[in-house]
Amino acid sequence: MAERSNEELEQVYAARTADELNTAYAAWAAAYDRDTLAAGYCLPFQVLAWVARYVKQGAGPLLDAGCGSGLSGPYLKALGYGSVEGLDFSKEMLLLAGSRGAYSELKRATLGEVLPWADNHFAAFFSTGVFTEGHAPASSLNELCRITRPGGAAIFTVRDTIFHSGGFSAIIADLAEGGIWRRLEQSPSFRAFALDEPDVLVTAHVFEVLA
Numbered sequence: 001m002a003e004r005s006n007e008e009l010e011q012v013y014a015a016r017t018a019d020e021l022n023t024a025y026a027a028w029a030a031a032y033d034r035d036t037l038a039a040g041y042c043l044p045f046q047v048l049a050w051v052a053r054y055v056k057q058g059a060g061p062l063l064d065a066g067c068g069s070g071l072s073g074p075y076l077k078a079l080g081y082g083s084v085e086g087l088d089f090s091k092e093m094l095l096l097a098g099s100r101g102a103y104s105e106l107k108r109a110t111l112g113e114v115l116p117w118a119d120n121h122f123a124a125f126f127s128t129g130v131f132t133e134g135h136a137p138a139s140s141l142n143e144l145c146r147i148t149r150p151g152g153a154a155i156f157t158v159r160d161t162i163f164h165s166g167g168f169s170a171i172i173a174d175l176a177e178g179g180i181w182r183r184l185e186q187s188p189s190f191r192a193f194a195l196d197e198p199d200v201l202v203t204a205h206v207f208e209v210l211a
Contacts, residue, residue, distance in 0.1 A: 032068070032093070032096070033069055033096070039195055040194030040195030040196060041129075041193050042191075042193070043157060043192050043202070044068075044071035044072040044128060044129070045071070045075060046190075047072060047126050047157070047204070048075055048076060048079065050126070050155045051079075051081070051155060054124070054155065055081070055123060055124045057079075057081060057082075058082075059123040059152075060122065060123030060124075060149070060152075061084070061085055061104070061123060062083065062085070062123060062124050062125070063086070063087065063117075063124070063125040063144075063148075064084055064085070064086040064126060065086075065111060065125050065127035065140075065144055065156075066087065066088060066127050066129070066136060067093070068090075068093045068096075068097065069096035070093075070098070070103060070106075072126075073086065073100050073102030073103050074102045076102065082104075083104050085103060085106070085107070085122075086105070086107070087107050088108065089108065090108075094108055111127075111130065111135075111136035111137070111143075111144075112136055112140045112143075114143065115146075115147055118147070120147070120148070120149035120150070121147045121148075121149070122147055122148045122149065123148075123152050123153075125144050125147070125153075125154055125155070125156075127144070127155070127157070128157045128202075130156070131156060131158040131159060131162070132200075132202075133159060137166070138166055138167040139171065141154070141156075141168075141172070142171070145175065145180050149209065151208065151209070152208070152209045153184075153209070154205075154206070154207040154208075154209055155204070155205070155206050156204070156205055157192075157203065157204050158202060158203055159192075159201070159202050160189050161201075163203065172205070175207075179210055180211055181207035181210055183207055184207060185204075186203060186205050186206070187204040189201045189202065189203050190202065190203075190204075
């Protein structure tokens with residue numbers, strides 16, 4: 001594995017508990033955007049291509065699941081998506097996301113636990129950079145499907161190194177076999193950082209939620 005480009009990113013990937021991860025992001029929040037963008041972090045912007053491809057403007061609210069500092073929000077707003085809600089477990093990150101003025105609602109919540117929305121609330125959810133080492137579990141996908149309406153889109157990236165070991169391949173197959181969703185697209189592996197961290201590879205997945 002290549003050496004990490006900054007200590008903060010190293011601490012994030014080294015976190016083994018929710019408390020450790022929360023502490024790492026709280027310490028990094030003020031410099032997060034500068035550091036990740038300097039490394040060429042592209043996922044908050046790359047995901048917009050899949051959103052625009054599969055989600056019609058005006059379809060209903062979208063959920064930015066694990067919104068972090070809210071980098072996607074202003075660009076979704078510019079593309080005509082007027083109702084975007086966000087969740088994150090870090091209050092420091094949510095403060096940054098709120099400062100962008102692009103989210104209709106932000107809630108502090110933890111992926112992998114019961115989420116504070118009713119069944120079928122969202123027209124789509126998207127999540128990038130969240131299903132990676134030491135972060136949200138594969139079981140999060142069950143709850144995200146619950147709060148997404150039939151016909152809605154599920155758009156997310158998964159780090160290649162945990163796709164099988166983290167249970168994502170199994171959960172994805174279980175949801176398909178259970179009639180919860182059907183696959184629309186899977187990307188080839190690509191770099192999450194355009195400049196640094198060449199070993200951080202992800203795949204993007206798009207499903208139509210059925211039930």
